[in-house]
Amino acid sequence: MKAHSSSTILLGLWTAFVLLFLFAPLFLVAVFSFNDSSISVFPIRAFTLRWYESLAANEAFRTALANSLIVAGATVVFATLLGMAAGVGVHRYVPRLRTALRSGASLPMMVPHLILGIALLGFYNLVAIDLSLTTVIMGHSVVAFPYVFLIVSARLVGFDPSLEEAARDLGASTARIFWEITLPLLAPAILTAALISFTLSFDEVVVTFFTTGTDNTLPMVIWSMLRVGITPEINAIATLTVVVSCAMAGVAEVIIRRSRLTAAKKGE
Amino acid sequence: MGGTEQPDVRLRGVVKRFGAFEAVAGIDLDVAPGQFVTLLGPSGCGKTTTLRIIGGFEQPDAGEVFVAGVPVDSETTKRHTRMVFQSYALFPHMTVRQNVAFGLRMDKVPKGEIGARVEAMLANLGLSDQAEKYPRQLSGGQQQRVALARALVTQPRVLLLDEPLGALDLKMRKRMQGELKALQRNVGITFIYVTHDQEEAMNLSDVIVVMEKGRIAQVGTPEDVYRRPANAYVADFVGETNFLAGNLAVRPENVLIGDVIPSGAARGKGMVRAKSFLGASTRLEIETEGTTLVATLPGAVSIATGDPIAFGWRDEDALHLPTKDSK
Ligand SMILES: Nc1ncnc2c1ncn2[C@@H]1O[C@H](COP(=O)(O)OP(=O)(O)O)[C@@H](O)[C@H]1O
Ligand SMILES: [Mg+2]
Numbered sequence: 001m002k003a004h005s006s007s008t009i010l011l012g013l014w015t016a017f018v019l020l021f022l023f024a025p026l027f028l029v030a031v032f033s034f035n036d037s038s039i040s041v042f043p044i045r046a047f048t049l050r051w052y053e054s055l056a057a058n059e060a061f062r063t064a065l066a067n068s069l070i071v072a073g074a075t076v077v078f079a080t081l082l083g084m085a086a087g088v089g090v091h092r093y094v095p096r097l098r099t100a101l102r103s104g105a106s107l108p109m110m111v112p113h114l115i116l117g118i119a120l121l122g123f124y125n126l127v128a129i130d131l132s133l134t135t136v137i138m139g140h141s142v143v144a145f146p147y148v149f150l151i152v153s154a155r156l157v158g159f160d161p162s163l164e165e166a167a168r169d170l171g172a173s174t175a176r177i178f179w180e181i182t183l184p185l186l187a188p189a190i191l192t193a194a195l196i197s198f199t200l201s202f203d204e205v206v207v208t209f210f211t212t213g214t215d216n217t218l219p220m221v222i223w224s225m226l227r228v229g230i231t232p233e234i235n236a237i238a239t240l241t242v243v244v245s246c247a248m249a250g251v252a253e254v255i256i257r258r259s260r261l262t263a264a265k266k267g268e
Numbered sequence: 269m270g271g272t273e274q275p276d277v278r279l280r281g282v283v284k285r286f287g288a289f290e291a292v293a294g295i296d297l298d299v300a301p302g303q304f305v306t307l308l309g310p311s312g313c314g315k316t317t318t319l320r321i322i323g324g325f326e327q328p329d330a331g332e333v334f335v336a337g338v339p340v341d342s343e344t345t346k347r348h349t350r351m352v353f354q355s356y357a358l359f360p361h362m363t364v365r366q367n368v369a370f371g372l373r374m375d376k377v378p379k380g381e382i383g384a385r386v387e388a389m390l391a392n393l394g395l396s397d398q399a400e401k402y403p404r405q406l407s408g409g410q411q412q413r414v415a416l417a418r419a420l421v422t423q424p425r426v427l428l429l430d431e432p433l434g435a436l437d438l439k440m441r442k443r444m445q446g447e448l449k450a451l452q453r454n455v456g457i458t459f460i461y462v463t464h465d466q467e468e469a470m471n472l473s474d475v476i477v478v479m480e481k482g483r484i485a486q487v488g489t490p491e492d493v494y495r496r497p498a499n500a501y502v503a504d505f506v507g508e509t510n511f512l513a514g515n516l517a518v519r520p521e522n523v524l525i526g527d528v529i530p531s532g533a534a535r536g537k538g539m540v541r542a543k544s545f546l547g548a549s550t551r552l553e554i555e556t557e558g559t560t561l562v563a564t565l566p567g568a569v570s571i572a573t574g575d576p577i578a579f580g581w582r583d584e585d586a587l588h589l590p591t592k593d594s595k
Binding site: 160162163165166167169170171172176180181184185 | 323325347349350351353354355357359360361370371374375418419422
């Protein structure tokens with residue numbers, strides 16, 4: 001009993017240490033972004049919003065933010081549409097190849113982004129496409145596609161096929177079945193996939209580095225600003241990025257929970 | 269089932285294979301309008317597959333299927349059949365009312381008419397109070413009724429039901445059996461019902477189709493099938509049967525014991541090996557010449573386990589089954 005409780009304490013300490021290790025840097029970044037000092041050191045002097053103000057006035061930052069939002073938005077559209085179509089298509093028309101295709105589709109997830117970036121650059125050169133935000137969007141879509149495909153596929157596995165049969169039996173056309181039955185039931189998975197695509201794209205550096213022309217995205221701007229050291233503006237950008245990413249992840253989590261709850265109730 | 273009347277459903281030489289396995293191995297069947305017909309057989313004998321072929325969900329590999337005289341083609345969307353699925357397959361993101369209205373919407377029925385027909389159908393099945401609920405908020409029995417309402421509101425000629433009571437508990441099942449039978453009389457359309465439960469089949473059906481390994485073993489009224497089973501398989505599957513020497517068999521309730529055996533009906537003597545009181549009846553297992561004979565007697569009996577006992581049956585109560593190889 002005693003051994004048990006001392007090991008529990010040890011485990012608790014270890015957990016606290018890991019959490020501290022994970023979150024302390026993020027926390028410090030946020031703290032320094034509000035600190036009235038141009039260097040990131042203790043002690044904290046005074047609360048200020050001036051680093052956020054100077055960011056808002058920074059032309060390079062504003063363009064990069066706009067570019068990042070355009071790229072992430074477009075990636076969400078392409079990756080989600082393609083991933084969903086692939087998920088539904090594979091599930092419906094080639095059920096025998098489901099497992100094989102799922103492993104195949106998850107391959108890009110395991111390729112390091114460095115390799116993916118080089119491969120994409122080589123490909124764009126080969127087919128003579130000029131590098132621009134469009135090529136970045138294509139690259140990010142490649143990165144996000146497997147996530148969408150796998151999330152949608154997972155949802156389809158738990159899908160009662162007799163729902164679609166029942167709809168057909170009641171006179172629904174294939175298009176009607178998709179709009180009225182399949183899509184609403186896939187909606188939570190699709191929304192989750194879209195949010196994950198957004199986050200993946202919004203944070204992406206390596207693939208962007210290889211596939212962009214003269215346009216910069218937010219992480220690229222951070223990267224270039226870092227050459228002159230960590231400025232409070234970078235802390236401000238980082239804080240904003242973390243907030244956006246956390247919000248996305250939070251929304252995704254809520255959606256997943258709610259749909260799981262629905263599924264659980266249905267299974268009663 | 270002859271006459272000049274056209275059958276609602278007609279199967280001719282229907283075969284369905286999954287790989288090399290014949291799930292349906294040549295079925296001919298005519299179903300007259302307005303009948304409650306049950307496909308009865310053990311799990312895996314091809315009942316669901318047959319039903320799905322009638323519903324146009326599966327294409328047979330050979331043979332023809334007609335519903336209301338029209339060949340069934342799984343590509344045609346407008347059909348005369350509607351299916352009540354074993355899982356109910358209610359649309360989880362739609363309310364009860366939306367579920368029931370779905371088929372009418374797909375048939376492009378005018379809005380006002382949809383509302384009226386849905387209300388009437390909900391009222392008919394006692395679902396008016398549940399109209400705004402989602403399927404997950406309903407009990408099994410209520411979900412079952414929504415599935416029925418959703419199919420019936422479109423006024424099909426034939427309703428197909430695949431073990432619709434399988435997910436319910438015994439008490440609810442008995443109650444729904446009564447409701448289903450009443451409903452079928454009420455709407456007057458043909459029901460084709462699948463079950464592996466012979467009691468359910470006896471209780472509900474006008475006609476029972478006993479199936480064995482993808483084939484039809486016998487078609488007849490519940491009484492036909494019970495009293496005049498076409499072969500040993502049917503006799504064994506429908507009700508309990510004592511198989512005797514030769515091609516004779518006798519039902520447990522027709523076994524007589526003790527001093528009530530009329531002259532000429534006595535068959536032998538044995539010993540009571542087990543006795544169980546079932547409330548309305550008593551079941552005896554009588555050991556005789558190395559075999560066991562089961563007898564069910566009305567009410568309670570004053571015989572104990574281990575007692576010697578005389579048994580018999582009337583000639584007219586014995587079942588004459590065709591010998592095995594006469595098939
Ligand atoms: N889609 C399918 N693929 C392969 N085998 C199937 C399929 N559907 C049914 N079967 C097989 O066909 C046989 C009959 O199935 P089914 O019609 O569902 O039987 P029942 O409803 O009488 O239990 C079973 O052995 C089953 O395994
Ligand atoms: Mg079945």
